[in-house]
Amino acid sequence: MNIGVPREIKEEEYRVAVTPAGTGELAFRGHRVFVEAGAGMGSGFSDREYESAGAVVTDRETVFENSELIVKVKEPMPEEFPLFHKGQALFTYLHLAANPELVRFLVEHSITALGYETLEQGGRLPLLAPMSEVAGRMVVFMGAYFMQKPAGGRGIFPPGVVGLCPARVLILGAGVVGSNAARVAAGLGLDTLVLNRSIGRLKELDDLYRGRIKTRVLTGVSVEEGIRWADMAIGAVLVPGGRTPVLVRKELVKKMRKGSVVVDVSVDQGGCFETTKPTTHSAPTYEACGIVHYCVANMPGVYPRTSTLALTNATLPFIKIMAGKGIDRALGEEPSLRSAVNIRSGRIVHPALPGYEE
Numbered sequence: 001m002n003i004g005v006p007r008e009i010k011e012e013e014y015r016v017a018v019t020p021a022g023t024g025e026l027a028f029r030g031h032r033v034f035v036e037a038g039a040g041m042g043s044g045f046s047d048r049e050y051e052s053a054g055a056v057v058t059d060r061e062t063v064f065e066n067s068e069l070i071v072k073v074k075e076p077m078p079e080e081f082p083l084f085h086k087g088q089a090l091f092t093y094l095h096l097a098a099n100p101e102l103v104r105f106l107v108e109h110s111i112t113a114l115g116y117e118t119l120e121q122g123g124r125l126p127l128l129a130p131m132s133e134v135a136g137r138m139v140v141f142m143g144a145y146f147m148q149k150p151a152g153g154r155g156i157f158p159p160g161v162v163g164l165c166p167a168r169v170l171i172l173g174a175g176v177v178g179s180n181a182a183r184v185a186a187g188l189g190l191d192t193l194v195l196n197r198s199i200g201r202l203k204e205l206d207d208l209y210r211g212r213i214k215t216r217v218l219t220g221v222s223v224e225e226g227i228r229w230a231d232m233a234i235g236a237v238l239v240p241g242g243r244t245p246v247l248v249r250k251e252l253v254k255k256m257r258k259g260s261v262v263v264d265v266s267v268d269q270g271g272c273f274e275t276t277k278p279t280t281h282s283a284p285t286y287e288a289c290g291i292v293h294y295c296v297a298n299m300p301g302v303y304p305r306t307s308t309l310a311l312t313n314a315t316l317p318f319i320k321i322m323a324g325k326g327i328d329r330a331l332g333e334e335p336s337l338r339s340a341v342n343i344r345s346g347r348i349v350h351p352a353l354p355g356y357e358e
Contacts, residue, residue: 001323002032004067006060006083007039010074012281014042014304015311017071017092018319020049022312027054031323034063043308064088069322073311074298075102086110089327091319093117093131096342096353097243098270103348103355110346112327116315118241118350119340125240127318127340129176130310132265134300136180136236139263140169140188142294143232146261146285152292154259156231159189166190170230172218172247172272174201177265178236186212193229195222218247227252235264235272241342242352244269250289258290267295 003026005018016039018026023033033055037047047057064070064083072092076084078101084090086109094115096103106113116127147153147167160166169185171178174196185192186209195218196202202215216222227233227248233256237244244266253262253275264276271277275288278297285294300307318337322330331338342350350356 001069001326002034002067003319003323004063004070005033005035005039005055006063006070006072006080007036008042008073009077009080010298010301013074013298013301015073015301015308016040016043016045016304017073017311018316019043019308019312020045020053020055022316022319023050023055024053025316026319026323029320029324032056032066034058034066036060036063040308043304045308069319069327071315071319073301073308075099076105081105084109084111088112089322090114091116091315091322091340093268094342095268096350097239097241098268100354103343103353106343107346107348111343112331112341112345113343114337114340115241115342115350116340118342118352119318119336120240121336121339125176127311127314128238128240130314131300131307132176133180134303134307134310135265136177137184138299138303139177139181139234139236139265139294140184140190140232142284142299143169143234143261143263144188146292146294147232147259149259152259152285152287153261154231154257158232167231168229169193170226170233171195171236172223172226172234173236173238173266174198174205174215175236175238177238178234179205181234181236182209182213190232193226195226223247224252224255228255230256230260232261232263233273235262235266235276237266237272239269239352241350242269243354244272246270246272246274248273248275250274253291254289256289256291259292261292261294263294265299267297271295 089112144158149155158167192213
């Protein structure tokens, strides 16, 4: 199979979909891998490394023109749309629920669109997990930074000092992002509260941390009380493939203390705060209702070396399957890959997406 790895063009996205070692494994199996020149530079991989691994390093147009399968990190940008051709397959983080323009394009061009974020295996989301780990562990540090007065925050030192309490952190959701955020927050000594709908997951966290974090079932009442209590609120809610439910309305955000911080990791899927809107690493925050909001839509991209290595470890086995069997046969034989399909043959096929019809 011919596989294309283009350079990411989303603002301040430094990751690349496949490492040189990954392209080497594919080339060893007889596949041709077209890598756009400069694609790996942001993650510290040179064109020479890709060439040494057996990849064809070339220009953007050649990558798209010659590839049956395009492998990316982030969803295609509008300026990339003309490069695709009908019948191609795309494997990337899609996040289609909040992107109707991309949905229309993929449907109209009969692109087989497989989303990392919806691929399920053994009840888990193995391709979302590595980036969720990075995002979950970094958001507490980001929130802590923006609690500084010069950064717009209240000027609270997050871990506190002798005689003074630490900052209070509310985490909405106890999945991979939420549990990793809780791990870092507890490790820094922050007063941490995790809300989640599943009491079973809360019990796991309680058993693991033995009282170092607080847990409550996520309800309208617990969300309101938690928001009023928190100095930092982290949105870590996930609906695989679907739009994130809005858990915190604008009127409730107004009830936080001025200079508190909201970090919404679920921004890719629309966000769980009504006041959420996407930001970038160069302009990561804005103020809404007197609250600092950090809502960068590609948070792990700021640590591209780690993120690229972790992502390739997770995605490469599935790329090998598709390359070895072909797209149609792979989707017919591999339930995990079928779960990743969002759009196929000009139809929306993932039930979490608007417009889905059985």
